[in-house]
Every structure is written in C-alpha cells, then in structure tokens.
Amino acid sequence: MAYELYYWPGIQGRGEFVRLALEEAGAEYDDVARRSGGMAAMQRLMDASGTARPPFAPPFLKDGEVLIAQTANILLYLGRRLGLAPRDEAGWLWAHQLQLTIADIVDEAHDTHHPIASSLYYEDQRAEAQRRAGDFIARRIPKYLGYFERVLEHNSQGDHHLIGRRVNYCDLSLFQLIAGLRYAFPRAMTRLEPSFARITALHERIAARPRIAAYLKSARRIAFNEQGVFRSYPELDAAN
Amino acid sequence: MAYELYYWPGIQGRGEFVRLALEEAGAEYDDVARRSGGMAAMQRLMDASGTARPPFAPPFLKDGEVLIAQTANILLYLGRRLGLAPRDEAGWLWAHQLQLTIADIVDEAHDTHHPIASSLYYEDQRAEAQRRAGDFIARRIPKYLGYFERVLEHNSQGDHHLIGRRVNYCDLSLFQLIAGLRYAFPRAMTRLEPSFARITALHERIAARPRIAAYLKSARRIAFNEQGVFRSYPELDAAN
Numbered sequence: 001m002a003y004e005l006y007y008w009p010g011i012q013g014r015g016e017f018v019r020l021a022l023e024e025a026g027a028e029y030d031d032v033a034r035r036s037g038g039m040a041a042m043q044r045l046m047d048a049s050g051t052a053r054p055p056f057a058p059p060f061l062k063d064g065e066v067l068i069a070q071t072a073n074i075l076l077y078l079g080r081r082l083g084l085a086p087r088d089e090a091g092w093l094w095a096h097q098l099q100l101t102i103a104d105i106v107d108e109a110h111d112t113h114h115p116i117a118s119s120l121y122y123e124d125q126r127a128e129a130q131r132r133a134g135d136f137i138a139r140r141i142p143k144y145l146g147y148f149e150r151v152l153e154h155n156s157q158g159d160h161h162l163i164g165r166r167v168n169y170c171d172l173s174l175f176q177l178i179a180g181l182r183y184a185f186p187r188a189m190t191r192l193e194p195s196f197a198r199i200t201a202l203h204e205r206i207a208a209r210p211r212i213a214a215y216l217k218s219a220r221r222i223a224f225n226e227q228g229v230f231r232s233y234p235e236l237d238a239a240n
Numbered sequence: 241m242a243y244e245l246y247y248w249p250g251i252q253g254r255g256e257f258v259r260l261a262l263e264e265a266g267a268e269y270d271d272v273a274r275r276s277g278g279m280a281a282m283q284r285l286m287d288a289s290g291t292a293r294p295p296f297a298p299p300f301l302k303d304g305e306v307l308i309a310q311t312a313n314i315l316l317y318l319g320r321r322l323g324l325a326p327r328d329e330a331g332w333l334w335a336h337q338l339q340l341t342i343a344d345i346v347d348e349a350h351d352t353h354h355p356i357a358s359s360l361y362y363e364d365q366r367a368e369a370q371r372r373a374g375d376f377i378a379r380r381i382p383k384y385l386g387y388f389e390r391v392l393e394h395n396s397q398g399d400h401h402l403i404g405r406r407v408n409y410c411d412l413s414l415f416q417l418i419a420g421l422r423y424a425f426p427r428a429m430t431r432l433e434p435s436f437a438r439i440t441a442l443h444e445r446i447a448a449r450p451r452i453a454a455y456l457k458s459a460r461r462i463a464f465n466e467q468g469v470f471r472s473y474p475e476l477d478a479a480n
Contacts, residue, residue, distance in 0.1 A: 053334050056341045056387050070340040094293050099294045100310040115355045117375035130366050135357035163262050
C-alpha cells in the first residue's frame with residue numbers, strides 16, 4: 001500500500017525532507033493535500049476528536065493504521081523501511097541525531113524572516129528579520145556547516161556520506177538544507193561555501209543521483225517560493 | 241555502570257528533561273559537568289577530532305561506548321531502558337512525537353527572550369523580546385497547551401497520562417514545561433491555566449511522585465534562573 005504524505009500543498013517546507021527520502025527509495029506515495037479534497041482530509045486527521053494520536057502540525061505520514069508526525073520522527077520510521085538508515089541501534093540513533101540538528105538550523109532559517117511571530121506578515125517584522133538574518137549568516141550558518149563538514153571528515157568510511165558508505169536520509173536532508181540556504185542567501189553562501197568543500201561535494205552527488213535528478217526535474221518538485229521555510233529576500237541576504 | 245549526563249552546570253535548561261527521567265527511574269547517573277574537571281571532559285567529547293560521533297551541543301548522554309545528543313533522542317534511548325515509554329513501535333514513536341512537540345515550544349520559550357540572537361545579551365534585544373513574548377502568550381502557549389489537553393482528554397486509558405496508564409517521559413517533560421512557563425510567565429499562566437485543567441492536574445501528580453518530590457527538594461535540582469531557557473522577566477510576562 002502506498003504511503004500517504006500530508007503537507008501544505010504549495011511549498012517544499014519541512015515536507016520536502018520526507019519527499020526526498022520517498023523519492024530516493026522509489027517508494028509509492030500519495031502527496032495527499034496536493035490533490036482535490038486533500039486539504040480537508042489533512043484537516044480531519046489533525047482534529048483530535050477523530051484521531052487517537054493527532055499531529056500538532058504537518059507534515060505527517062500515514063502508513064496503514066500508523067499516523068506519524070514531526071519530520072525527523074517520520075524519517076526515523078521510514079529510514080529503516082526504505083533502506084536509508086543504519087540498521088543497528090547506535091547507527092539509527094546517530095542518523096536521527098544528525099537529522100534533529102538539521103531540523104534545528106531549518107527552524108533558525110525560518111525565524112530569519114519571522115523572528116517575532118509566524119502569525120504576522122514578514123513586512124511587519126522586517127527590521128527584526130534583518131537583525132536576526134545578520135547573526136544567522138555571520139554565526140549560525142558557519143557553526144552548523146562547520147559541524148557537518150567535520151562529521152563528513154571524520155566518517156571512518158569516507159567523506160562521501162554523513163554515515164557509513166551508503167546514502168542515508170541525512171545526506172538527502174543536508175542536500176536540501178544547502179539548496180534552501182543557496183536560495184535564501186545566495187550572496188552569503190557564495191562567500192561561505194568554499195570553507196565547506198565536503199558539503200558542497202555531497203550536495204552535487206545527491207543532486208546527480210538518478211532518482212533525485214529525475215525528481216528535481218519533475219512537476220512533483222515544487223519550486224522554492226516566498227511562502228516556504230527558505231525565502232529569497234535580498235535585504236536579508238545582505239544583512240551582514 | 242552509571243549513565244553520564246553532560247550539560248551546562250548552572251541551569252536546568254534542556255538537560256532537565258533528561259534529569260527528570262533518570263530521577264523518576266531511580267537510575268544511577270553522574271551529572272558530569274557539575275563536578276570538578278567536568279566542563280573540560282564535556283568539551284573534549286564535543287571536539288570532533290577526538291569523537292567519532294560528536295554532539296553539536298549539550299545535553300548529551302554517555303552510556304558505555306554509546307554517545308547520544310539531542311534531548312528528545314536521549315529520551316528515546318532512555319525511555320525504553322528505564323521503563324518510561326511504551327514498548328511497541330507505534331507507542332514509542334508516539335511518545336517521541338509528543339516529546340518533539342514539547343521541544344518545539346521549549347525552543348519558542350527560549351526565543352521569547354532571545355528573538356534576535358543567542359550571541360547577544362537580552363538587554364540588546366529587549367524590545368524585540370517584548371513583541372515576541374506577546375505573541376507567545378497570546379497565541380502559542382494556548383495553541384500548544386490546547387493540543388496537550390486534547391491528547392490527555394483522548395487517551396483511551398484515561399486522562400492521567402499522555403499515553404496509556406503508566407507514567408512516561410512525556411508526562412515528566414510536560415510537568416517541566418508547565419513549571420518553566422509558570423516561572424517565566426506567572427501572570428499569563430494564572431490566567432491561562434484554568435482552561436487546561438487536565439494539564440494542571442498532571443503537573444500536580446508528577447510533582448507528588450515520591451522520587452520526583454524528593455528530587456525537587458534536593459540540591460540536585462538547580463533553581464530556575466536568568467541563564468536558562470525559562471527566565472523571569474516581568475516585562476515579558478506583561479507583554480500581551
């Protein structure tokens with residue numbers, strides 16, 4: 001039976017980390033909210049009165065009777081089933097740890113354009129956004145990318161993957177993080193990326209994998225836009 | 241062998257969610273950074289050159305050869321070992337999902353006093369903090385607590401626990417969240433809590449559990465203070 005993915009239909013957002021894992025594995029899945037009636041189905045599952053274990057927010061995944069929310073938790077569930085995570089406990093905990101760290105920088109990237117409140121327009125927090133983006137570019141991107149670069153460097157199986165010698169869902173998520181940061185902060189990333197050569201190389205290798213390359217060219221890949229987590233606001237890219 | 245917990249010695253912070261699980265289970269553990277030489281030991285483990293799978297940040301847990309970071313990931317690991325989580329896969333994923341949602345509101349509580357940058361003093365982002373705290377109190381606390389109240393209400397085994405009929409690490413974490421929110425936003429919580437009677441009752445029951453009650457009275461429980469995640473700044477409590 002096909003997996004059912006529930007996520008906002010117009011953006012890559014956090015759902016994209018799940019889509020990339022499903023695409024790389026060639027798994028059958030239904031991107032429910034992108035088809036007619038899908039948004040209502042998503043809302044029903046979020047309604048606690050009809051769901052024993054309701055999600056707080058999208059994305060969430062339905063696999064038969066199992067309903068799982070929180071992006072990293074979905075990948076924890078899928079990783080072993082799709083062959084995209086180590087099978088030993090220490091290995092899958094390490095993969096999950098890396099994914100949670102990627103989730104942290106994704107949250108911070110979101111807050112560069114919404115430092116005050118998700119409920120307000122960007123235009124109503126633009127000044128604060130410039131301050132926050134300046135710190136994000138100057139301190140946070142280098143700190144996080146420095147960490148992942150070192151993880152690649154110290155992988156005893158070689159620096160082509162974050163873990164071991166086979167592609168895993170964290171590699172796919174790191175690819176997506178770099179794609180998003182390049183979209184949101186092209187000037188800053190042009191300047192910063194030469195210090196993180198292993199990450200850049202991993203990004204290129206993931207983009208070239210046959211299923212990922214086909215996905216990126218397909219209509220299933222939603223373009224980056226200014227409703228998602230990564231947004232192109234030139235004034236924020238320059239804010240450092 | 242005792243667990244080794246590594247976390248900043250002067251604050252409850254995110255480490256407290258791990259401490260509460262260890263305390264409730266009566267597990268032997270060493271709060272490493274609180275003893276002489278402990279900070280240097282913590283720093284060594286964070287240094288990628290000496291650690292195969294380095295943490296990005298504290299807290300982290302060492303259990304023999306296993307080193308695990310990210311608060312929710314540590315609880316995922318400990319939960320089943322300490323008898324504080326369901327044993328079936330769907331159950332422990334559900335517990336982890338709830339914990340990740342608690343982690344999200346904890347991050348947002350932190351950002352009420354640091355909406356611009358963790359690297360700046362509170363005093364240098366006080367105006368932005370007031371704006372963010374206002375939204376947190378008006379919209380985010382009610383949204384999250386409404387969610388957890390519904391989860392308690394819809395637990396088929398009764399509303400005394402978030403999951404099933406036995407205490408689990410999410411119950412302990414929800415206790416800690418409420419304690420922290422009351423410390424940081426006493427006025428707001430006095431007004432809001434009557435709408436979340438099941439959560440308040442759970443907080444009282446957890447506080448009264450023998451091992452937790454003993455822990456809260458002990459010197460091992462660090463007092464809330466203005467270096468932690470939850471901070472008492474009256475101007476933020478009034479910011480709504």
